[in-house]
Amino acid sequence: MDTHAFANDPDQIVEADRAHVWHHLSQHKPYETIDPRIIVEGKGMRVWDIKGKEHLDAVSGGVWTVNVGYGRERIANAVGAQLTKMCFFGGTLGTIPGAQFSEMLIDKMPGLDRVYYANSGSEANEKAFKMVRQISHKHYGGKKNKILYRERDYHGTTISALSAGGQDERNAQYGPFTPGFVRVPHCLEYRSQDGSVGEEYGAKAAQAIEDVILAEGPDTIGALCLEPITAGGGIIVPPKGYWDRVQEICKKYDILLHIDEVVCGLGRTGTWFGYQQFGVQPDIVTMAKGVASGYAAISCCVTTNAVFEMFKDDTDHLSYFRDISTFGGCTAGPAAAIENMKIIEEEDLRGNSTRMGEHLQNNLLGLMEKHRWIGDVRGMGLFAGAELVTDRDSKDPVNEKQVAAIVADCMQQGIIIGATNRSLPGYNNTLLFAPPLIATKDDLDQITDAVDQAITRVLG
């Protein structure tokens, strides 16, 4: 086959995709009659599909990843130069970009010390779970091995990451799961059961974690794994005081605090990491998506020195962290991550996220005044959600077809927005916004104008 001709023939590419690609998170039945959408090019906040249509991207590559925006030649060039010089060496040996990026990263994370490289968010979380399990064997006779996770949080797609998954739609039909994961309640104030709000609600949600710890037995719990702000489970910003109490509880019962920064990391909320908004000090932090903004695959599991030291003991041949990630040794990831971090710093994208985040929140609150369907607006920095309900008293979620129709209407208008998981009642009703951190007021106005029109058309 003439590959050049193939590359220039959009219909042939669409057919190849339809025939052979199994898309992520997709029911393929509709592709029998509609074309799969293929993205071919991006610049800044905009992407173009294979039919030539321009889209404004309000979700940073669909899954909140491309923090610095599209078309950054300097990242591509750094990766190209690094791959030409030294593409890969894995196993026990180090690489120059691996060392350099770890130093840059630790500089942004006071109190943390060691970077373990992997490829995806799920994998970084698996590394953390394995560390916790091994610590339990090495230091607690195998007993302190349970890992607590929270309803509505998500930590990845592998079986053990799903075992820590608080979104039932993602878990259904994939069991049996890994034992030793225990669920604690969510902290979504909007859905407070007893009417408590603010700090009172936050204290109760944190108390619910302590209650689970006491019921399970504190000497059986090794770690608590939480997202700083729940992402796919509905953009849930915990109320003031919640995180302080969580930290106290972890200290009280000698439980490692593992914070999953796969979404919130690298400037998304306006600070380098989401946990830094709340003044907490984690023992383990995992990150992926924004680390290299999607220009290369990289994830990190970062720990304190105290955690690291627990594995530094050569008296026992099983005592070191006996884990490997073949492509966690690829140099493209840290080479891209170095440039990505420099761009965030030089262009003050954290500051832009804070400033533009306020604009986005104000726009969404404006829509809330206009549309009775919007029950709640939440978020921090360029990370926001608008929860849709049939009426504000009952807070019953609008149905998933209506949410999908709003997202599709925006797509038709050339604006890509997101929504939380589709088929689980109570989860499927939050519109989701996480644009690249370069967004301007004008971009955000275009996004919320499209949502305004879509809500009117779909819900009235």
Ligand code: PLP
């Ligand atoms: N953790 C969180 C909070 C996520 O949102 C995701 C993915 O969306 C993951 C972990 C898993 O990351 P990955 O898809 O790179 O495995």
